[in-house]
Amino acid sequence: xxxxxxxxxxxxxxxxxxxxxxxxxxxxxxxxxxxxxxxxxxxxxxxxxxxxxxxxxxxxxxxxxxxxxxxxxxxxxxxxxxxxxxxxxxxxxxxxxxxxxxxxxxxxxxxxxxxxxxxxxxxxxxxxxxxxxxxxxxxxxxxxxxxxxxxxxxxxxxxxxxxxxxxxxxxxxxxxxxxxxxxxxxxxxxxxxxxxxxxxxxxxxxxxxxxxxxxxxxxxxxxxxxxxxxxxxxxxxxxxxxxxxxxxxxxxxxxxxxxxxxxxxxxxxxxxxxxxxxxxxxxxxxxxxxxxxxxxxxxxxxxxxxxxxxxxxxxxxxxxxxxxxxxxxxxxxxxxxxxxxxxxxxxxxxxxxxxxxxxxxxxxxxxxxxxxxxxxxxxxxxxxxxxxxxxxxxxxxxxxxxxxxxxxxxxxxxxxxxxxxxxxxxxxxxxxxxxxxxxxxxxxxxxxxxxxxxxxxxxxxxxxxxxxxxxxxxxxxxxxxxxxxxxxxxxxxxxxxxxxxxxxxxxxxxx
Numbered sequence: 011x012x013x014x015x016x017x018x019x020x021x022x023x024x025x026x027x028x029x030x031x032x033x034x035x036x037x038x039x040x041x042x043x044x045x046x047x048x049x050x051x052x053x054x055x056x057x058x059x060x061x062x063x064x065x066x067x068x069x070x071x072x073x074x075x076x077x078x079x080x081x082x083x084x085x086x087x088x089x090x091x092x093x094x095x096x097x098x099x100x101x102x103x104x105x106x107x108x109x110x111x112x113x114x115x116x117x118x119x120x121x122x123x124x125x126x127x128x129x130x131x132x133x134x135x136x137x138x139x140x141x142x143x144x145x146x147x148x149x150x151x152x153x154x155x156x157x158x159x160x161x162x163x164x165x166x167x168x169x170x171x172x173x174x175x176x177x178x179x180x181x182x183x184x185x186x187x188x189x190x191x192x193x194x195x196x197x198x199x200x201x202x203x204x205x206x207x208x209x210x211x212x213x214x215x216x217x218x219x220x221x222x223x224x225x226x227x228x229x230x231x232x233x234x235x236x237x238x239x240x241x242x243x244x245x246x247x248x249x250x251x252x253x254x255x256x257x258x259x260x261x262x263x264x265x266x267x268x269x270x271x272x273x274x275x276x277x278x279x280x281x282x283x284x285x286x287x288x289x290x291x292x293x294x295x296x297x298x299x300x301x302x303x304x305x306x307x308x309x310x311x312x313x314x315x316x317x318x319x320x321x322x323x324x325x326x327x328x329x330x331x332x333x334x335x336x337x338x339x340x341x342x343x344x345x346x347x348x349x350x351x352x353x354x355x356x357x358x359x360x361x362x363x364x365x366x367x368x369x370x371x372x373x374x375x376x377x378x379x380x381x382x383x384x385x386x387x388x389x390x391x392x393x394x395x396x397x398x399x400x401x402x403x404x405x406x407x408x409x410x411x412x413x414x415x416x417x418x419x420x421x422x423x424x425x426x427x428x429x430x431x432x433x434x435x436x437x438x439x440x441x442x443x444x445x446x447x448x449x450x451x452x453x454x455x456x457x458x459x460x461x462x463x464x465x466x467x468x469x470x471x472x473x474x475x476x477x478x479x480x481x482x483x484x485x486x487x488x489x490x491x492x493x494x495x496x497x498x499x500x501x502x503x504x505x506x507x508x509x510x511x512x513x514x515x516x517x518x519x520x521x
Contacts, residue, residue, distance in 0.1 A: 012358035013351035013365065015408035020346030023198040023374060026168035029175050030071075030104035032197050034064045036212065036239035045236055048093070049217075049261055050246035051253035063097075063236065066159040068166075070101035073158030074132070077148065081106035081167060082174065083131035086147075088121065090114045090136040091221035091247045094155045096232050098134055103175055103194070106167030110177045110189075114139045114223055120187075128177060128189060128381060171195040177381060178225055180321035180500070189381035190321045199346075199375030200234055200324060206344025207317050207328035208265060208292065210238050215261060215287075217243040219254060219268035226295055226503070229324060230267050251275035255283040267292040269503050270302055271444065273314065277305050288312050294325055295503035297340075297412060297430050299437045316340055318412055320398055322377045322390075323369055327410045339409040340402075347373060351404045356392035364413055364426070367402045368395030401428070418507045420449035420459050422485040429507060432461065432488060435481045439474065441465050446497050447488060448507040450514045458489035462510050468493055 037045050037060025045060040058066075074085065085102045087109055089095045095111070102109035110128055112121060118140040125133075125142035135141055136152045175194040179187045204210045208230075218231025222244060235242045243261050245254065254276055258266055264287050273293065276283075291306065291314040298316045306314055318340040319325030326347045329335030333342055343349045348370035350358045359365040369376060371394055379387035390397050401413040413419065413428040420427040432447035445463035452458055461474070471491045478487045498509040 011361055011406060013361055013363070013404035014348075014358050015343050015350070015404065016348045017343050017345045017408075020199070020202055020374060023171040023195040025171050027171035027194050027198070028104060028106075028166040028168050029194040029197045030067060030100040031166040031168075033100060033233050033237050034060070034067065035237075037061075037236055038064060040239060043239070044241045046093075046232070047241065047243045047261060048246055049243055049249075049257050051249050051256065053260075054246065055261075060236070060239070065163065066097050067100045067104055068163030069161040070097055070155055070158045071105040071164035072161040073155070074098075074101060074105050074107060075164055076161075077132055077150070079105070079107055079131055082108060084108045084110050084128050084177065086121075086125060086128065086130035086133045086142070086144075087111045088114065088133060088135040088139045088141060089152060089223055090139055091223055092136065092152065093222065094134075094136075094152050095222040096228060097159070098155055099176070099228065100233075101164075104166050105164055106169070108174055108176055110179075111223065111225065111228070112179060116140060118142065124179065124187065124189070169194070171198065172378075174378060178321055188321075188383070188386075191378040191381050193378050195374050196324070196377075197233065197237065199373065200229065200237070202344045202346045202375070203234065203317075203325060203328070204238060205330065205332065206346075207315060207325060207330050207341075208234065209290070209315075209331035210234065210240060210265065212239040214238070214240040214264045215243060216240060216265040216267060217245070217254075217258060217261060217263040219245060219251075219266070219272045221247070225321070226267075226269070230292065230294070252279040255280070255285065258283075258285050258288060262287045264289050265292060266290075267294075269293065269295040270298045271503075273298075273302050273306055274444075277302065277309060281305070281309050283310050285310050285312070290315055290331060292317065294319060296505060297433075299434055300338075301438045318400075318410065320400075322396065322398075323373060323375050326369060326373065326375065327367075336405070336409050338411060339405070340412045341410060342408050343410070349410070350395055351402055352392065352395060352397070356395070361406045362403055364401055364403050366416055367398045367400050367410070368392065369398065370394055371396055415507070418448070420447065421457070422449075422459055425485050427459065427486050432459065432478070432482065432486060435478055436461055436463060436474070436488075438481075439469075439477050441467070441469050444497055446505045446507055446510055448511045448514075450490075450511050452490070452518070459487070460490045460492060460510075460514065461488035462492050462494050462497065462514075464496060465493060 041061025220227035317325035317328035329341040429447040
């Protein structure tokens with residue numbers, strides 16, 4: 011049997027449609043119910059009801075339209091970790107505009123390149139956040155956005171669900187930012203995650219540990235619970251990982267979402283947490299190490315359900331409370347998804363065989379394409395399939411095992427080695443806080459597997475080598491180790507192994 015898994019066809023997106031209206035519609039039925047709680051470790055909290063949320067979004071939409079913007083105009087968002095970030099994102103969509111959220115950490119040259127590419131009609135910005143060199147483009151300060159919350163509400167601009175709704179930037183492993191264009195229908199596709207990953211109901215309280223201005227937080231932490239009529243909780247800016255268990259308990263959180271590194275940091279501060287309302291955790295952004303998963307379960311009595319996705323299609327493979335992933339797997343294609351594992355010829359490979367993960371071009375969550383890059387968009391498709399660039403294998407029952415980016419896979423004496431397998435072993439070392447493996451060139455025509463690790467102090471290479479070789483076949487074990495202050499990561503928190511490789515080779519040269 012070949013590696014194709016079809017989970018059926020989701021219901022079609024309604025038409026006419028507006029993404030922001032869909033996000034806010036469920037909460038409109040219970041306007042006084044908490045939609046968002048911003049909670050601080052000192053007991054401070056700000057609470058906004060679903061009615062407050064819709065009022066603020068539609069007020070800001072009115073303010074945007076008063077700037078003379080036309081449907082389809084791009085709004086470049088240079089906002090920090092504040093409530094204005096999600097409110098402005100939804101407000102622009104409500105008004106028929108196209109928000110382009112960007113990381114506040116981008117430098118002026120980086121955001122200038124983005125502005126030159128997407129040609130915004132307006133920039134909204136927080137004080138202290140770098141602005142692009144974009145002559146003639148007006149800039150609205152975050153303080154003015156806050157004043158627009160109480161303006162008379164704008165009407166939702168309805169239209170074809172296939173039309174452009176928003177643009178997000180993904181760094182990819184190449185480090186070259188790509189402008190990913192999504193249709194309004196993308197939010198409709200996220201309904202497949204409610205049962206396929208979250209186990210989300212309208213009664214849930216979901217706390218996401220990330221900042222407002224992270225796309226993982228925006229989708230999983232805010233838009234999805236709001237679309238369900240549930241309550242979202244976001245930690246106050248500056249909240250430490252050590253403070254999160256107390257927040258989870260105080261806010262009666264039922265679902266906790268975070269990146270693997272946050273779980274790891276929490277566990278450094280204790281091995282027992284009393285969280286009586288917590289049903290389970292969610293993890294995405296990078297592979298969750300098995301030791302972290304096991305330690306969290308021992309500390310809380312709850313499971314972590316992992317999801318695999320990408321900016322071009324959000325998450326579409328996951329474990330879920332009703333369908334847990336088997337050991338070592340990322341999960342199953344969510345209900346309504348159709349995926350395949352493809353060989354170099356673009357055809358599905360047999361079960362258990364590594365190949366490139368493809369998602370059907372009929373998936374309603376799939377991007378429209380890359381902005382002004384038709385050739386690059388076409389290159390990502392092979393017949394029916396959008397090529398993710400990730401190497402996986404599929405079990406006979408559809409379980410997906412993530413093996414790494416296709417360009418991250420390492421070669422050792424003719425054997426293909428997944429960096430995740432090496433990292434899983436070294437992350438279990440008691441003194442290693444985080445690590446990444448990459449194939450690096452040490453001299454002309456000679457490459458070896460290298461391990462780059464973060465630790466509080468230098469670890470003797472002999473000790474690391476012995477630790478790895480006692481747990482890995484020799485050909486899989488790193489031949490060199492380098493301690494680094496931090497691992498390079500993209501905006502979606504994925505490790506940039508290519509950056510590690512390039513930096514090493516630039517520093518050490520190749521004879």
